[in-house]
Amino acid sequence: MRRRIVITGMGAVTPLGHSVQEMFSNLLAGKSGIGPITRFDASKFKTTFAAEVKSFDLGNFVIGASRWANSGVNSQFAAAATQLALDDSGLFSSGQIDRARLGVYLGSGEGIQDFPNMISLIALAYNPQTRKMDFPCFEKLGLEHFKGAQEAEQELHTTTAHLANHFGLEGPNYNCLTACAASSQAIGEAMEIIRYGDADVMITGGSHSMIHPFGVTGFNLLTALSEFNQDPVRASRPFDLNRDGFVLGEGAGMLVLEEFEHAKKRGARIYAEMTGYFSTADAFRVTDSHPEGRGAIACIAGAIRDSGVPVEDIGYINAHGTSTQVNDKVETLSIKKVFGAHAYKTPVSSIKSMMGHLIAAAGAVELITCVEAMRQGIMPPTMNYETPDPECDLDYIPNKAREGKPRHCLSNSFGFGGQNTSLVVSAFSG
Amino acid sequence: MAVFSRRAVITGVGVLTPLGMDGNSFHSALVAGKSGITPITNFDPANLPVRFAGEISDFDAKNFVDKKDRKALRVMARTIHLAVAGAQCALNDAKVDKTKLDKTRFGVVFGAGLIAVELPELAEAARLSAHGQPGNIDLKMWGEKGLGAVPPLWMLKYLPNMLACQVSIFHDAQGPNNSITQSDVAGLLALGESFRILSRNHADFMLTGGAESKINPLSMTRHCLFEDLSRENDNPQGASRPFDATRNGMVLGEGAGVLALEELTHAQARGAKIYGEVLGFGAAFDQKKDGSGVTRALNAALKEARVAPADLDHINGHGLSTRDSDRREAAGICQGLAGGPGVIALKASLGNLGAAGATVELIASLMALEKGVLPGTRNYQHPDAECPVEVITAARPVKKNCFVKISMDQTGQCAAAVIRGGPL
Secondary structure (H helix, E strand, O other): OOOOEEEEEEEEEEOOEOOHHHHHHHHHOOOOOOEEOOOOOOOOOOOOEEEOOOOOOHHHOOOOHHHHOOOOHHHHHHHHHHHHHHHHHOHHHOOOOOHHHEEEEEOOOOOOOOHHHHHHHHHHOEEOOOOEEOHHHHHHHHHHHOOHHHHHHOOOOHHHHHHHHHHOOOOOEEEEOOHHHHHHHHHHHHHHHHHHOOOOEEEEEEEEEOOOHHHHHHHHHOOOEOOOOOOHHHOOOOOEOOOOOEOEEEEEEEEEEEEHHHHHHOOOOOOEEEEEEEEEEOOOOOOOOOOOOHHHHHHHHHHHHHHOOOHHHOOEEEOOOOOOHHHHHHHHHHHHHHHHHHHHHOOEEOOHHHHOEOHHHHHHHHHHHHHHHHHHOEEOOEOOOOOEEOOEOOOOOEOOOEEOOOOEEEEEEEEOOOEEEEEEEEOOOO | OOOOOOOEEEEEEEEEEOOEOOHHHHHHHHHOOOOOOEEOOOOOOOOOOOOEEEOOOOOOHHHOOOHHHHHHHHHOOHHHHHHHHHHHHHHHHHOOOHHHOOHHHEEEEEEOOOOOOOOHHHHHHHHHHEOOOOOOEOHHHHHHHHHHHOOOOHHHHOOOOHHHHHHHHHHOOOOOEEEEOOHHHHHHHHHHHHHHHHHOOOOOEEEEEEEEEOOOHHHHHHHHHHOOEOOOOOOHHHHOOOOEOOOOOEOEEEEEEEEEEEEHHHHHHOOOOOOEEEEEEEEEEOOOOOOHHHHHHHHHHHHHHOOOHHHOOEEEOOOOOOHHHHHHHHHHHHHHOOOOOOEEOOHHHHOEOHHHHHHHHHHHHHHHHHHOEEOOOOOOOOEOOOOOOOEOOOOEEOOOOEEEEEEEOOOOEEEEEEEEEOOO
């Protein structure tokens, strides 16, 4: 029999609060974390708003925050959410823990680039007459102006390394960056690491912020972001006919996954059981999802098969629901294909309507939302749902939280490049 | 821990390196003791403190990929070019009939690093938004005018998951797909994860490994600021000296190392040539910075493989050529492989190929088992009491059919894989 995996701790730092409880009650109340961008002057960008994490100070979360003095907010959010999840799990207050059997698998984003230096130095090394760049000139300026310690922190492996060093996590240490599917995929692979026996406990989830000039530039160029600048709170409208793109968010969600016997032995409180995971590729285009949902269907079906739960027992779907035309249509199509007639009886919602899209961190925060929905018996709404789209005809829990007792939930995450990941989480039944 | 019985074998290799662009020429060059480290020619590094690297000087991805895929190369950075070309080589070498592969059971897992933007792409936008002062730009101007001067698909050219995604698109690989971003150890972690994916029956055929190039103005400038690089510009071929007492930093390089990894019965059914089998894998974190993480990764891999140190032909080390990394690795090897064989450290000839390094080096050992000759380690002249490992310096005949590959990075991530040579 394969090893069972339970969730024994959770932590979140999000645009809707600095704890799981605060975040979830705001989601139930239909509050929005979206507003004008304050991190930099975005007033002339095509999109001027996002869902920022408010008044964050890492020193309020961890002792020894100076370790992260040169890190971007992505690493700092990860540290704060990890501390919350570890405290919540009681792992380090329950006697001897074998640190070598305690690992990390994150889906965390890159660090924050030094935009002002980068752009100004490129300009100084560029000759508009010849339209050529003088690389030695750029090198000289770069060596003078870039700050080494900050540059180092942009590297993709530094977030998990800080966590392992700070919290003493000596087991397997991974980060994957599969665009918007990253933290879901990290959680799935962390499950597999415990199932196989490569570790007993994994700290997993993700963190990200792309609310910086390069991030907004990149997504604006791809025309992926909503440009509903006149009313940011109403901009993210998953499954609504008039949706016009996603809203950038930022933050971190972390979970402590633990092998069941390990958790039982130390008397841990068990929130839920991780039962299903699958990942696929669309293998279609870097920009668009496969129009018939080929990869998404295989992924959702694979995760449900892995869980052993009959589809009709899935009581809630936390959708990827980005509020782009293509995603919401293809995701709806894919759910219907896998669930058949039962699709219409299964509540689906997208918290991105309130929180925006946390990119790499989205899946982790959405999985935590599923756990809370099962524990509290109430599911968060899809806000800003006003005009039905004939191609999106499921029950999206429009505009108001709904009571209900899902025993099993599906959480979907899909990303640029054709990445698909689905997770199934189940109420713990002993 | 052998919960599953599905076995994973290597049936194809794709290797793009400063010392050869296929398995045979790569192996010959290593055995001949050649170095691939040269002055940088791909761009002008005149003002950098480091002006040499393990550079591939004549790489053009167009020569490797299908004609129908050439247009797509325009939206890929050089790192991604190396990945798709390396993957194509591995697939060719595996001689697999793609029409007979179940595409939903064909996966891709790659190791990848941070990809530097190509500076000229941002030059016009920068000109429109800067004031001629370092660190000073006008974000309003950028939003209004600069942004529009950047190519529309700009960001997709640099996302680290595009190595594995572009490979999946080229070959219609619809199975599990992941991108692991743990610096120099990323490629070996990707191999380990692919091994687990095959074993848990989520795929039958995987393309896995890593690719990376930091040989560009931005990456080199940045890395000169925070990385421990050798600055022996007048001695490129002698600069990388793993485990040598006089070592003084690593040398950066570029390349791709891709393996076709396949479930054993799937490979046998199509009569594939088998280079070797992945017998065991382990990963750990060296939090105490004393090499104990390396030891634990090694112990886990050997235990799973049911192989003793004495059964190994050689240890294929990480051998970074920095003071700290080699000392830790040596300590880890002494603890974990007591009674084991000597070490080869191929970064002496290639430089540090980043996410590509571990699988490129692993392929060197696979080719050695195949050809019966193991290459030696260049530039090792002064034993270091802090690195009490036996370094194999001269090429020698292969004596046993197993080896272990170690990979690590400077922040503490470590991995080890035990491989047995074919045929099985």
